[in-house]
Amino acid sequence: MTAPLPDPLEAARDVGRDWVEAAYFTEAEPYADSQWRDIILPFLAIEATGIDLGVTMDLAAGHGRNAARLLPLAGVLHIVDIHASNVEICRRRFGDDPRIHYSPTDGVTLPVPDAALSFLFCFDAMVHFDSDVVRAYLREARRALRPGGHAFLHHSNEHRFPGGDFRRHPHWRNYLSLSLMAHYAAKEGLEVVRQRPLDWNHDGSDIDGLTLLRAPRA
Numbered sequence: 193m194t195a196p197l198p199d200p201l202e203a204a205r206d207v208g209r210d211w212v213e214a215a216y217f218t219e220a221e222p223y224a225d226s227q228w229r230d231i232i233l234p235f236l237a238i239e240a241t242g243i244d245l246g247v248t249m250d251l252a253a254g255h256g257r258n259a260a261r262l263l264p265l266a267g268v269l270h271i272v273d274i275h276a277s278n279v280e281i282c283r284r285r286f287g288d289d290p291r292i293h294y295s296p297t298d299g300v301t302l303p304v305p306d307a308a309l310s311f312l313f314c315f316d317a318m319v320h321f322d323s324d325v326v327r328a329y330l331r332e333a334r335r336a337l338r339p340g341g342h343a344f345l346h347h348s349n350e351h352r353f354p355g356g357d358f359r360r361h362p363h364w365r366n367y368l369s370l371s372l373m374a375h376y377a378a379k380e381g382l383e384v385v386r387q388r389p390l391d392w393n394h395d396g397s398d399i400d401g402l403t404l405l406r407a408p409r410a
């Protein structure tokens with residue numbers, strides 16, 4: 193008898209368990225300004241790409257350091273994380289602003305109706321996700337984005353260790369590549385607008401990738 197296919201929900205929970213009460217959150221907060229200035233905003237090139245932040249989701253928001261920078265740019269902001277405790281920390285940080293929706297996710301689905309989002313944002317989180325979870329979120333992005341809506345995904349480009357344990361890799365990068373991201377996106381009917389490697393480990397290994405996707409215009 194063959195073993196059943198792995199359940200992406202289990203893979204999502206396995207990765208998620210590292211991110212409750214993690215020291216990461218206070219350590220990462222001071223880097224947000226330089227990451228936005230040097231990495232995120234130049235890649236998004238919002239005016240050139242025509243990204244509409246009207247209804248934005250910060251997926252895997254953690255304690256909200258990116259949400260704090262998305263909020264002035266967005267009309268409505270969905271703050272989503274696998275841990276309800278992280279979502280609650282964001283609620284305490286940003287309060288009951290009627291433009292903000294706070295929702296936990298099961299780890300593979302986006303908690304919004306079809307075609308609800310103009311922009312899906314995910315930074316410094318998908319790098320750890322199992323490739324089955326990335327694939328599940330791409331399917332969800334296709335469902336949740338409006339026609340012409342964009343998804344910005346900061347993901348792993350660590351493809352040296354197929355089948356390896358991601359916790360043994362530099363910066364805990366899970367297996368993925370720019371090419372695999374483009375392949376999965378195409379399978380889900382999303383267009384690749386731009387991609388680039390990112391040398392997160394500062395050693396020329398380009399273990400990360402940035403991808404901007406667009407849902408077809410109707």
Ligand SMILES: C[S@@+](CC[C@H](N)C(=O)[O-])C[C@H]1O[C@@H](n2cnc3c(N)ncnc32)[C@H](O)[C@@H]1O
Pocket residue numbers: 204205207208211212216220251252253254255256257258272273274275278297298299300314315316317321325
């Ligand atoms: C390294 S932290 C990054 C948080 C935030 N993006 C930032 O840059 O500060 C990773 C976050 O991903 C969340 N997470 C892990 N797996 C997830 C999943 N499958 N779906 C949604 N969130 C997830 C964790 O709870 C954690 O908040």
